Amino acid sequence: MVKNGFVKKNVGTLTLGERLSKIRSEKRITLSEVSKSTRIQMKYLEYLESGRYEKLPVDVYVKGFLRSYAQYLGADENYFIKLYEREREIHNNIKKEESEKKIFKPIKFSGFSVTPKIIIAVLIVFFIGLGFFYLYRELSIFISKPRLVIIEPLDNFSIENKMIKIEGITEKDSKLLINGQSIIVDENGKFSEVLVLQPGLNKISVKSINRFDKESEKIITGEAKFENITEEGGENSPDPQNQDDQPSNEENKEIKIKADVYGSTKPASIIIKADDVEIFNGKISPGEVKNFEAQNKISVSADKGKYVGVKINGKDLGTLSKDTKPVDNRIFTSPK
Numbered sequence: 287m288v289k290n291g292f293v294k295k296n297v298g299t300l301t302l303g304e305r306l307s308k309i310r311s312e313k314r315i316t317l318s319e320v321s322k323s324t325r326i327q328m329k330y331l332e333y334l335e336s337g338r339y340e341k342l343p344v345d346v347y348v349k350g351f352l353r354s355y356a357q358y359l360g361a362d363e364n365y366f367i368k369l370y371e372r373e374r375e376i377h378n379n380i381k382k383e384e385s386e387k388k389i390f391k392p393i394k395f396s397g398f399s400v401t402p403k404i405i406i407a408v409l410i411v412f413f414i415g416l417g418f419f420y421l422y423r424e425l426s427i428f429i430s431k432p433r434l435v436i437i438e439p440l441d442n443f444s445i446e447n448k449m450i451k452i453e454g455i456t457e458k459d460s461k462l463l464i465n466g467q468s469i470i471v472d473e474n475g476k477f478s479e480v481l482v483l484q485p486g487l488n489k490i491s492v493k494s495i496n497r498f499d500k501e502s503e504k505i506i507t508g509e510a511k512f513e514n515i516t517e518e519g520g521e522n523s524p525d526p527q528n529q530d531d532q533p534s535n536e537e538n539k540e541i542k543i544k545a546d547v548y549g550s551t552k553p554a555s556i557i558i559k560a561d562d563v564e565i566f567n568g569k570i571s572p573g574e575v576k577n578f579e580a581q582n583k584i585s586v587s588a589d590k591g592k593y594v595g596v597k598i599n600g601k602d603l604g605t606l607s608k609d610t611k612p613v614d615n616r617i618f619t620s621p622k
Contacts, residue, residue: 307335352366436506443508458473462492470569550593551572556568558587559585562583566578596618
């Protein structure tokens with residue numbers, strides 16, 4: 287093309303791939319022949335000539351390919367490696383810019399665009415709101431009483447047994463007391479305890495105290511319909527008409543055994559039997575003491591003997607065992 291007396295020519299710079307392809311074509315060599323001679327996979331040769339650098343492996347391998355390819359073509363390997371490094375850097379920069387544009391490209395909704403500043407502002411408002419919610423929750427706990435639900439027994443219960451099971455739910459961090467005795471609350475806020483009742487009307491107090499000393503209390507009343515045969519005038523009391531045939535009070539009186547079962551360093555589950563009758567089945571906390579009496583013997587079972595200690599008639603016998611293995615029916619008898 288002639289313009290103003292000058293001939294205009296299109297001047298272009300060949301890329302690495304174009305140069306490799308041109309030299310190979312001039313020598314009338316196919317890619318298959320290059321692959322066989324250099325042991326470079328065909329796909330990597332195609333990626334090099336087409337400039338698809340994102341498909342190629344790491345640079346150390348690509349430079350090895352280029353050296354073998356250039357040597358096979360009889361070209362300057364250092365020149366091709368420098369050309370590759372320059373084009374690869376340009377390729378990476380372009381890819382990075384495109385990626386950043388995709389990340390920070392505003393999202394438009396009917397004329398309203400969501401920019402990074404708006405996203406940051408929304409996140410700040412969200413976390414501030416979350417902080418206020420936490421403070422509101424803590425304040426609610428501080429000013430309100432802990433939850434306390436008694437599942438069983440129902441109020442005004444009537445039972446013919448000596449023992450009754452107390453079950454319920456409270457706040458997991460609360461301290462729970464049943465008739466003044468500390469009871470363990472599990473991680474879900476559930477608790478369970480077995481109480482020994484007295485004949486007639488019984489009153490059971492269940493109290494929950496949270497970490498702010500706010501407390502909830504439930505009072506359960508009910509009747510235990512069994513006779514205490516050890517009381518005077520009970521079923522086993524002597525017949526006044528046949529007192530001559532009965533032993534004297536001193537002869538009939540049996541020595542009692544008193545057991546103080548206490549919790550050691552960790553909670554444990556225990557079962558207590560007095561004269562072969564189970565009178566307690568529940569848990570004992572560290573430092574807690576439970577008192578029991580029997581006429582002849584008391585047996586103590588524990589799931590972890592190391593954490594349960596026993597005093598018999600005031601004498602401390604220590605823990606049931608030196609390890610955490612279960613102890614089954616350790617029997618303590620009254621002195622003769």
